[in-house]
Amino acid sequence: MSDILIIFRKPPVGTSWAREALDLALVGAAFGQKVSLLFMGDGVFQLAQNQQPDAVGQKGTQAMMQALSMYDIDDIYVHNDSLDTRGMAADQLNIDCQPITSKALPGLLQQHKQVFNF
Amino acid sequence: MKYSIAVYGGPYSHQATHTAFHFAQAVLDKGHEIQRVFFYHDGIYNGSALVAPPQDEANLPQQWQQLAEKNGVELVVCIAAAVRRGLLDENEAKRYSKPGSNLEQGYQLSGLGQLVDAGLECDRLVSFGP
Amino acid sequence: MILHTVNKSVFNCNTLNECLLTTARNDGVLLLEDGVYGALETAHPTEIHEVSWYVLKEDLLARGLSEGQCREGITVVDYAGFVELTEQYKSVCSWF
Numbered sequence: 001m002s003d004i005l006i007i008f009r010k011p012p013v014g015t016s017w018a019r020e021a022l023d024l025a026l027v028g029a030a031f032g033q034k035v036s037l038l039f040m041g042d043g044v045f046q047l048a049q050n051q052q053p054d055a056v057g058q059k060g061t062q063a064m065m066q067a068l069s070m071y072d073i074d075d076i077y078v079h080n081d082s083l084d085t086r087g088m089a090a091d092q093l094n095i096d097c098q099p100i101t102s103k104a105l106p107g108l109l110q111q112h113k114q115v116f117n118f
Numbered sequence: 119m120k121y122s123i124a125v126y127g128g129p130y131s132h133q134a135t136h137t138a139f140h141f142a143q144a145v146l147d148k149g150h151e152i153q154r155v156f157f158y159h160d161g162i163y164n165g166s167a168l169v170a171p172p173q174d175e176a177n178l179p180q181q182w183q184q185l186a187e188k189n190g191v192e193l194v195v196c197i198a199a200a201v202r203r204g205l206l207d208e209n210e211a212k213r214y215s216k217p218g219s220n221l222e223q224g225y226q227l228s229g230l231g232q233l234v235d236a237g238l239e240c241d242r243l244v245s246f247g248p
Numbered sequence: 249m250i251l252h253t254v255n256k257s258v259f260n261c262n263t264l265n266e267c268l269l270t271t272a273r274n275d276g277v278l279l280l281e282d283g284v285y286g287a288l289e290t291a292h293p294t295e296i297h298e299v300s301w302y303v304l305k306e307d308l309l310a311r312g313l314s315e316g317q318c319r320e321g322i323t324v325v326d327y328a329g330f331v332e333l334t335e336q337y338k339s340v341c342s343w344f
Contacts, residue, residue, distance in 0.1 A: 004237065009266060020159055020199065027230040033238070041266050079269075106272035106297065109250060114237040115341045116245070119335060126344070133255070133281045134344075140306070144327035148335075242334050247255065247344030 003033040005112035008043035012061060013053055018046050021118040022064045029071035037068075038108060039097065040079035044086060047078060047093040065095050077108065119150045122236035127248035128160030129178040130171065135164055138246040139181060146189055153240055154192040155182065156233045157225075160248060162205050165195040167222040183224040197227040249274050251337035252299075255281035255344050258291045265294050267343040273297045276337055278330065279322075280304040284311060287318040304330060 006025050010017040028035045039047055046061065053060030068076065078097040083090060090099045100108065109115055123142055127134025138155070145152055157164050169179050186193045200221075201210055207227050211219040221227065237243045252271060256263040264279075264286050271277065277299050279286050286293055287303040301322040308315065308324070315324050325333065334340055 004234070016159065023198065024230055024233065028234045031231055031234050033234060040269070041262065102269050102296070105270045106275075109270050109341065110272055114243060114339065115250070116237075117341055117343055118247075121334075137255075137281060140327050141330060144331045145334075148328065148331050150331070242340060244253075244334060244340045245342040247342055 003113050004028045004035045005109065005115045006035065006037050007115065007117040008037065008039045008046055009041040010118060011042040011045040012048075012051065013056065013058060017118045018043075018061045019064070021116070022061055022068075024116060024118075025073060026064065026067065026071055029073050034075075035071075035073050036075035036077065036108075036112065037073065038077045038079070038100070038105075040082045040105075042082075042086075044078055044082045044088060047095065047097065048088070049092060049094050051094070062094065068095065079105065119241040120239070121145050121150055121152045122154045122156065122240040122243045123152065124156045124158060124233060124236070124243060124245040125161035125164060126159040127246060128163045129169070131160065132248035134161065134246040134248050135178050136176075139178070139185070141244065141246070142185060142191075146185075152189060152191045154194055154232065154236050155186070156236055157193070157195045158199055158230070158233060160203075161246075162195050162200045162203055165193070165200065165205055165222050165225040166220055168220050169222075179222045179225075183222060186224055193225040194228050194232045195221070195225055196230055196233070198230070200227055249338040251276045251278060251333050251340045253278045253280055253340065253342045254283040254286065255342075257282045258286035258293050263343050268293055268295055268299070270341075271297055271299045273299070276300040276302060276333060278302040278304065278325070278333060280307050280330075284308050284313060287322050288313070289317065289319050291319070302329075302333060 012018045077100040080099040129135040207221040258264045
């Protein structure tokens with residue numbers, strides 16, 4: 001059972017939520033906590049390949065995403081219906097994620113002591 | 119029970135701060151302890167000493183400050199989120215060679231670890247978003 | 249046993265329905281701020297698992313809504329009741 005689940009529900013670029021939620025994930029892991037991530041809703045857009053945030057003068061979150069495994073954050077889930085709705089495929093994402101069904105979502109939340117939801 | 123509260127919504131833009139404040143008062147009225155209020159995202163503006171609302175509107179930073187002083191609550195502002203948005207204490211103002219600091223008394227800048235810690239150490243962590 | 253809070257109107261935002269994808273049978277959903285519009289009789293959130301519904305009284309009053317306009321089966325709570333819910337449920341998850 002992991003300690004912390006962070007849910008990512010906002011798209012990248014338009015707001016700072018993606019970056020600030022990732023910051024929390026990395027800090028949680030640096031504090032020795034077992035951190036899991038769940039991408040759902042528009043949050044799955046954070047997993048799109050070929051993002052070029054520099055086109056709008058931003059740094060983006062890709063470097064942080066790539067750093068997740070160095071922080072031992074390996075339990076990364078993506079809600080498959082959210083992908084389907086948005087025409088995305090689980091095998092074409094920018095990091096490795098485990099697809100999770102709607103049916104399994106309630107169980108995932110119950111397994112964590114603390115859920116942060118951005 | 120021991121509570122902590124996280125505020126992510128900016129004052130005077132979103133209801134989050136009002137809701138969090140009323141909730142905090144109700145928590146204390148029930149005899150519970152509040153260890154910490156953590157301000158993140160635009161919630162950091164709650165820590166601004168330069169907030170100057172019209173006379174007939176609440177001064178939210180000062181309300182938090184009074185509640186904290188009376189009940190021994192820590193008011194912690196995420197340092198990374200704050201510095202980016204122009205909320206500085208004296209140390210940070212010096213570090214970045216800025217003309218002044220604007221963190222309200224009774225608030226402290228600290229790392230996101232304080233939010234993680236609140237989630238682990240308290241019986242309940244309740245968040246209020248924009 | 250999670251208490252979910254939702255602060256967005258179900259009429260223009262998918263937040264409540266996303267929340268309901270993750271709720272388990274023993275969870276509670278508290279509608280607050282603009283979330284209280286989801287308590288209206290004409291709101292039809294997609295409830296997959298049966299949850300306990302609550303709505304924050306102060307936010308209803310602030311918006312000119314009365315308890316009588318709320319769907320059947322929703323419990324109206326004030327801030328003291330909100331705190332009691334957070335005592336009763338094991339953790340709180342905020343949707344915004």
